[in-house]
Amino acid sequence: MTSKQRKISETIREHKQNGSQKMETLEVKPQHPRTLVWRNIILYILMHIGAFYGLQRIITLNTNWKTILWCYLMIVVGLQGITSGVHRLWTHKSYKAKLPLRILLCIFNTIALQLPIYTWVKDHRAHHKYSDTDADPHNSKRGVFYSHVGWLFVEQTKDCIEKTAAIDMSDIHEDGVVLLYVICTIIGFYLPACVPYYFWGEDFWRSFYVVSMLRYALTTHITFLVNSLAHKYGSRPYDGNIPPTDNLTITMLTGGEGWHNYHHTFPWDYKAGELGKYSTNWSTGFIDFMAKIGWAYDLKTVSMEMINKRCNRTGDGSRKFDGDQEKEVNNKEETLLWGWGDKDMTEEELKLVEIHHKLNEKVI
Numbered sequence: 019m020t021s022k023q024r025k026i027s028e029t030i031r032e033h034k035q036n037g038s039q040k041m042e043t044l045e046v047k048p049q050h051p052r053t054l055v056w057r058n059i060i061l062y063i064l065m066h067i068g069a070f071y072g073l074q075r076i077i078t079l080n081t082n083w084k085t086i087l088w089c090y091l092m093i094v095v096g097l098q099g100i101t102s103g104v105h106r107l108w109t110h111k112s113y114k115a116k117l118p119l120r121i122l123l124c125i126f127n128t129i130a131l132q133l134p135i136y137t138w139v140k141d142h143r144a145h146h147k148y149s150d151t152d153a154d155p156h157n158s159k160r161g162v163f164y165s166h167v168g169w170l171f172v173e174q175t176k177d178c179i180e181k182t183a184a185i186d187m188s189d190i191h192e193d194g195v196v197l198l199y200v201i202c203t204i205i206g207f208y209l210p211a212c213v214p215y216y217f218w219g220e221d222f223w224r225s226f227y228v229v230s231m232l233r234y235a236l237t238t239h240i241t242f243l244v245n246s247l248a249h250k251y252g253s254r255p256y257d258g259n260i261p262p263t264d265n266l267t268i269t270m271l272t273g274g275e276g277w278h279n280y281h282h283t284f285p286w287d288y289k290a291g292e293l294g295k296y297s298t299n300w301s302t303g304f305i306d307f308m309a310k311i312g313w314a315y316d317l318k319t320v321s322m323e324m325i326n327k328r329c330n331r332t333g334d335g336s337r338k339f340d341g342d343q344e345k346e347v348n349n350k351e352e353t354l355l356w357g358w359g360d361k362d363m364t365e366e367e368l369k370l371v372e373i374h375h376k377l378n379e380k381v382i
């Protein structure tokens with residue numbers, strides 16, 4: 019028995035002895051593992067030192083403008099590997115991609131250098147299926163820091179390990195392209211730093227700190243904002259009973275991933291948002307372009323009928339919905355899904371889905 023548990027039982031005994039009624043309200047908070055993952059802590063400290071040095075090189079005007087532009091371009095490409103690749107394609111199966119696009123997205127993904135595709139998909143499916151519980155790898159109920167990055171610094175809960183292991187990953191096992199990630203990792207991280215050195219004579223180490231380290235830190239924090247702030251600040255037009263929110267700022271930063279209340283409500287929509295305007299959702303623009311040239315197909319999206327029904331049933335009332343009916347008052351929690359292919363999808367969801375660019379349609 020730990021000292022904390024001993025203290026609690028002593029308190030209970032004390033209350034019993036005193037005949038106090040307060041015992042009924044005594045709550046025992048869930049115990050979370052505090053074992054630190056030192057490998058990740060050290061890597062993140064080194065990453066931030068390197069990123070800070072890269073930032074300082076830019077602020078002190080010691081970096082060629084072409085290197086800064088190249089760094090920005092690599093952030094955009096890396097984010098695309100995350101949003102259109104490991105997120106909307108591999109995790110949520112919201113569209114299908116032919117081999118050349120899967121290879122391209124895998125290479126883009128190595129430039130972002132987050133977790134290997136297999137692990138990323140498994141964790142993210144668990145995040146959707148068991149959202150904001152102890153089985154969610156970055157449970158937002160444990161605080162903003164924990165859901166942003168802290169979850170990488172401590173061991174996962176027993177509940178999370180067991181439920182994540184049970185997630186269906188059969189489709190990922192069958193896709194050999196995800197193995198390319200391991201081979202390309204070093205290339206994706208270091209090669210972009212070589213470009214300024216070879217093509218416009220930038221100092222190699224300066225290029226490394228700006229294009230590899232600073233870029234890596236920025237890409238990581240931008241994507242992590244979706245797990246932290248987009249589970250706390252914003253509106254809940256589609257489901258007011260879940261923490262994820264719609265947040266325009268995060269949408270702009272991530273290229274379309276901040277419509278997070280919508281995304282958790284309909285995780286199998288390739289647009290990851292209702293509106294999908296290219297100005298705020300350029301990941302949708304990328305997938306649409308790939309569909310036009312025939313590399314992406316079976317793009318799933320939600321019909322307006324289903325959106326209206328869902329807003330009426332579970333929304334917080336911040337989005338107007340069609341129809342004259344009164345807004346339903348519903349506090350019932352809906353079944354959570356990880357994406358297209360989740361065995362818990364309802365008949366209605368399967369019936370009302372819209373699928374664009376089917377494989378047998380003519381493409382240009």
Ligand SMILES: [Zn+2]
Nearest residue numbers: 105142281285
């Ligand atoms: Zn997702």
Ligand SMILES: [Zn+2]
Nearest residue numbers: 244245262278
């Ligand atoms: Zn989320």
